[in-house]
Amino acid sequence: MNTLTRADLAEAINHKLGLSRADSLTMVESILDNISDALAEGENVKISGFGTFLLRDKSERVGRNPKTGVEVPITPRRVLTFRASQMLKDRVSGD
Structure with missing residues (x-):
């Protein structure tokens, strides 16, 4: 299975738009930076x-070590x- 990289995205923009x-690559980096900054700001x-x-935001909860069965607290965190989108789901499934 192949992985799409930043360089691959930049290459696609290069071919399609002639930049x-x-x-x-600057365009790809700028888009990814904007997305990252927005997420970092909540x-x-x-x-x-x-x-x-x-x-x-996930609240604190109690988890269990599957090997020992010991309960451990899981700290609150943001995930x-x-x-x-439905359009992407349809495209991936081949509909």
Whole structure:
């Protein structure tokens, strides 16, 4: 299975839009930086037709070590989730 990288995205922009490789990479970096900054500031990010990056605050809870069965507290934390749009789900499933 292949992995799509930043360089692959920049190459695709280079081919489709005719921008230089450097400009294409700068564009990819700028988009990813904007998304990262918004998430770091506590904002959800919605990309229409693609999906939504959601931040969730999880409260403290009790977990269990599966090997020993000992209960341990799990500290509260913020987690990042991704919910794909219906358009993306349809495209991935081949509908």
